[in-house]
Amino acid sequence: MSTISTTQPLTTASSSATDRPRSGNWDGGNEPFKASYGKLMMWFFLLSDAFTFAAFLTTYGLIRHRNPAFDPNSGQTFEFSTAYWPIPDKVFNGFPGLHGMDVPLGFVALMTMILIFSSVTMVLAVEAGHRMDKQDVQKWLLWTILFGATFLGSQAWEWTHFIHGTEEGTLMANGTRFFGANLAQNQYGPVLFADLFFFITGFHGTHVFSGVCLLVYCFIATTNDTFHKRGHYEMVEKVGLYWHFVDLVWVFVFTFFYLV
């Protein structure tokens, strides 16, 4: 005799039940890690995403090790060459509106600041969500979207600058002058230098783009009172976790690609 009869209501998880906040029980009487299901799964996703970025950084470390570094004690002044790995502040020294000026790492410093600032506005949005302050959530989400979009725009400029190259270009081994970079050759150094630049910053930029899309969704849902009716702004919190992770990845990309 089956204890599960078909007459039992199988639809207890109706819309009203799922709309309620995950109230400390994952329907099992306890709450693992005292965290909601959604937040915990976001943490695990971010952990797996960290593996992907670690793979990129490993590749970068290996390839960089395989190439000799420029020796500043050799008495020569640094110039772009495929013989050694370029010095980052000689490559990334452009700034919008300051054509021809040497601003080592100036623009990337600005981008870093923009991303840190967007993290702050994000955490302010999460804090406002805890207080059920719809207007503050909207305000801070908008600021975060603005900073995120600004970062993407900055990256677009950075890529354009990198792809088009300097006015002088570099004399390549076959005697022609090459300007900028593509996946097959570049004026800055070994071929893989540009490839890694495109792949690592590109993969990070894709994450930022996804983050901006999620933030726009959160803003629309906040405006439509979706979260307020639900009784909590946990979605903003989960997207916030993702957004901070993107900032975190940039911190590492910044160190290993631009500083070291």
Place this chain on the structure above:
Amino acid sequence: MAGWLHDWPFTYRYNDQSVIHSAIQPFIIMANHVNTEQLPAGEIPKPNVGWIWKTFFVLVGITVLEFVFVFLMNPGTLRNSIFIVLTIFKAFFIVAEFMHLKHEVKALIWTILIPMALLVWLLIALVSEGTYGGQAIQNAFN
């Protein structure tokens, strides 16, 4: 009307353990308590953002420090080590405060940190061993 706040377990969790920076904890927990208990219906508690800006200034400070080292120190293993240490500091503040991990339960903290530690080990091992491996493969073909 204040009922939804009462029945909202997340509020309790927030009040009990989460968020609050340890330095201002006594003050904040009290403030939150008062807010949720005695606030008139529909009223919104005051923001509590001091710890956010504190973390922000720490992050900006470390970034500025990194740039000081870029321009005032010659490249080398020592400078790279300093960069990596400063990066880990920055990562700590982002993860602990902004992502709130410091205020989660210990089991969750370790669940995240242990795989990350193993990952860093793997990264170091792959970069150092892989360099030898790559050379060995190349030598085999030369």
